[in-house]
Structures are given as C-alpha cells and as structure tokens.
Amino acid sequence: MARMAVREGIEIVYATPHHLLPPYDNDRSRILKAVAKLGDALRAARIPLQVRAGQEIRMTPEWLREAYEGRLLPLSGTSYALIELPSAGIPEHLAHAVHEMGILGWQPIIAHPERNREIARHPERLRPFVEAGALCQLTSHSLTGRFGNETQAAAMSLCKRGLVHLVASDAHDCKRRPFELRAAYDVLEGRFGKLYVQRLERNARQIAGGKRAEASSAARRRPWTSVLAGWVNGR
Numbered sequence: 001m002a003r004m005a006v007r008e009g010i011e012i013v014y015a016t017p018h019h020l021l022p023p024y025d026n027d028r029s030r031i032l033k034a035v036a037k038l039g040d041a042l043r044a045a046r047i048p049l050q051v052r053a054g055q056e057i058r059m060t061p062e063w064l065r066e067a068y069e070g071r072l073l074p075l076s077g078t079s080y081a082l083i084e085l086p087s088a089g090i091p092e093h094l095a096h097a098v099h100e101m102g103i104l105g106w107q108p109i110i111a112h113p114e115r116n117r118e119i120a121r122h123p124e125r126l127r128p129f130v131e132a133g134a135l136c137q138l139t140s141h142s143l144t145g146r147f148g149n150e151t152q153a154a155a156m157s158l159c160k161r162g163l164v165h166l167v168a169s170d171a172h173d174c175k176r177r178p179f180e181l182r183a184a185y186d187v188l189e190g191r192f193g194k195l196y197v198q199r200l201e202r203n204a205r206q207i208a209g210g211k212r213a214e215a216s217s218a219a220r221r222r223p224w225t226s227v228l229a230g231w232v233n234g235r
C-alpha cells in the first residue's frame with residue numbers, strides 16, 4: 001500500500017484505524033506504537049512516504065469518557081479529530097459532541113457523511129454541524145462510483161450544497177479499496193471544474209501543515225464551454 005501511495009503522488013498518509021467500533025478497539029497508545037513501527041519499516045525500505053497517526057472515532061456515547069481518559073487521538077500534529085457516524089442515522093448526541101469537541105480544542109472532521117443513510121436522503125441535516133464548525137470529508141470511492149450510484153449521487157449533492165471540505169482515500173488494501181484519490185479528484189474536476197478541486201486539495205495540505213482549512217463553497221456545474229475546452233485539450 002505504501003508503494004502504491006507513492007506511485008499515486010501521495011506524500012503523507014494519516015493512518016486512522018477504527019476506534020469504538022467493535023471488534024475494532026484501537027486506542028491512542030496502540031496506534032502511536034504501530035505507526036512508529038511502520039515509520040521504521042518505511043525508512044528501512046526507503047519508501048518516501050510519511051505515515052502519521054490518527055484515529056477514526058466512532059461517535060458512540062462513550063466517546064467523551066474515552067476522550068478524558070486519554071484514549072482518543074486527533075490527527076497527529078493537528079487539532080482535527082476524525083469522527084465517524086453510524087451508517088444508518090445521525091446520532092442524537094452529535095450536536096452535543098461537536099460542542100464538547102470545541103471545549104477539548106478539537107475540530108471534528110466527519111468521515112464519509114455521504115455513506116450515512118439519513119444524510120444521503122436528507123443532505124441538509126448535515127448543515128447545522130458544519131455551521132457549528134465540523135468539516136466534512138468524502139471517501140474517494142464514493143466519487144469514483146465503487147460504492148454505487150446512490151452513494152455517488154449523495155456525494156455530489158453534498159458538494160453542490162457546499163457541505164464538503166475534503167476528500168480522503170479511506171484506503172483499506174491494494175485491491176478492493178485502494179487509494180484512488182487522483183481518480184476521485186478527476187471525477188470532481190470533470191463535474192465542477194479545477195478551482196473546486198484545488199480548494200479541496202488545499203484544505204488537505206492546510207490540515208497536514210497544522211493550519212486551518214477553508215470554509216466550503218458550493219460546487220457549481222462546469223460551464224459547457226470549459227467542458228468543451230477540456231475535451232479539446234484531452235481532459
């Protein structure tokens with residue numbers, strides 16, 4: 001996977017194992033140890049990839065206790081915490097959770113909201129959390145269509161509503177769920193143009209640099225003249 005990432009032009013990966021999602025229980029210390037070990041292996045193999053520690057925190061009611069017990073881990077070197085909603089609906093305690101994260105000094109990044117059934121059906125239900133400071137991150141495979149037409153449509157709809165700040169690979173392996181980040185950006189560029197994609201890429205770089213991400217803006221369909229110009233230029 002590391003070699004595959006380098007071939008795709010990826011320089012930094014945040015490894016974000018699941019936490020609070022049985023049977024996955026990867027607390028802060030376990031992840032930090034594993035990422036340090038992986039870093040040694042990458043250096044020994046001379047693979048020019050930086051893997052940083054993170055965690056995909058399932059939003060169960062226990063998360064807050066876990067936070068105060070020091071078992072949670074925001075993206076290394078940042079104040080961003082990657083959070084995951086259950087796949088069916090938006091948990092009732094989410095507004096409270098976003099507020100509590102602010103008190104902890106963390107800004108939540110909501111992982112793959114397009115894969116949450118309630119949000120896919122009612123995308124505007126995501127807006128209050130964005131207004132309260134949460135960022136939203138699409139999964140590359142939702143955009144490339146690997147997760148089906150419905151998920152792809154939900155992802156596009158969130159872009160059009162200005163509810164997307166980032167795209168991540170959510171890579172799990174080399175075959176079934178590879179990175180496909182470039183392919184995902186290309187799909188977005190084809191639909192919404194270069195500027196929109198540049199903004200998302202800039203946000204990823206800002207976060208990796210420990211800086212603030214920009215607010216999202218609504219994606220607009222590329223005008224037909226630019227589609228035509230792109231077609232003439234071969235893209």
Ligand SMILES: [Fe+2]
Pocket residue numbers: 056084111112
């Ligand atoms: Fe996830």
